[in-house]
Amino acid sequence: MNLHQRYQIQALLETEISKSEIARILLVVPCTIYRELSRNIAERSRTAGKYVASNAQRRADTRHKNKAKQIMSTKPLKERIAGLLRYEKWSPELNSKHLELDDEACLSHEKIYRWIWDVKKSEKKTDLKFSKLYKNLRHGSRRQKMVFGIFYKNTELEVIINNKV
Numbered sequence: 001m002n003l004h005q006r007y008q009i010q011a012l013l014e015t016e017i018s019k020s021e022i023a024r025i026l027l028v029v030p031c032t033i034y035r036e037l038s039r040n041i042a043e044r045s046r047t048a049g050k051y052v053a054s055n056a057q058r059r060a061d062t063r064h065k066n067k068a069k070q071i072m073s074t075k076p077l078k079e080r081i082a083g084l085l086r087y088e089k090w091s092p093e094l095n096s097k098h099l100e101l102d103d104e105a106c107l108s109h110e111k112i113y114r115w116i117w118d119v120k121k122s123e124k125k126t127d128l129k130f131s132k133l134y135k136n137l138r139h140g141s142r143r144q145k146m147v148f149g150i151f152y153k154n155t156e157l158e159v160i161i162n163n164k165v
Contacts, residue, residue: 001028001032001036001060003053003054003057005026006036006053006056006057007053008022008025008026009022009026009033009036009037009051009053010051010052010053012025013051019033019034019037020033036056037051039056039059039060040052040055040056040059040060042055075126077099077104077105077107078115078130080099080104081095081099081112081115082129082130082133084098085116085133085136085137086133086136089136091109091137091138092109092112092113092116092137093109095107095109095112096108096109096111096112116130116133116134116137117134119131119133120132120133120134
């Protein structure tokens with residue numbers, strides 16, 4: 001939502017129009033209005049219980065500023081990780097610890113693995129030089145499967161499935 005829409009919501013709420021009617025006027029689904037109000041109605045202050053558009057915009061901007069960022073998006077960091085994988089033959093676990101100790105980036109090994117496999121499938125020009133990084137991993141082309149939120153190697157998964165039968 002933008003500031004103009006938030007001012008419209010504030011004005012329509014003051015005229016005591018229903019939330020579903022406000023959604024229809026703004027051409028959004030009703031849950032958008034309900035979510036906007038639940039996030040941005042002050043609980044404590046002189047505006048407690050009221051929707052104030054300027055405060056809502058400030059809160060939305062703060063949430064946007066503080067949200068998680070794509071850490072792997074910097075080109076030097078990608079090249080550094082790729083170099084450590086290719087030439088130093090370091091695992092993603094060692095990479096993440098090394099980067100953390102050097103205060104370059106706080107990056108989990110899982111994030112590095114995910115980036116490697118995403119780049120393998122990617123067709124972007126910027127990712128082409130990283131597309132063969134998976135071959136520098138210890139288990140090259142094999143990838144662990146995730147079942148019910150737990151990672152298993154393919155052989156472990158087959159044993160679990162066979163034991164259930």
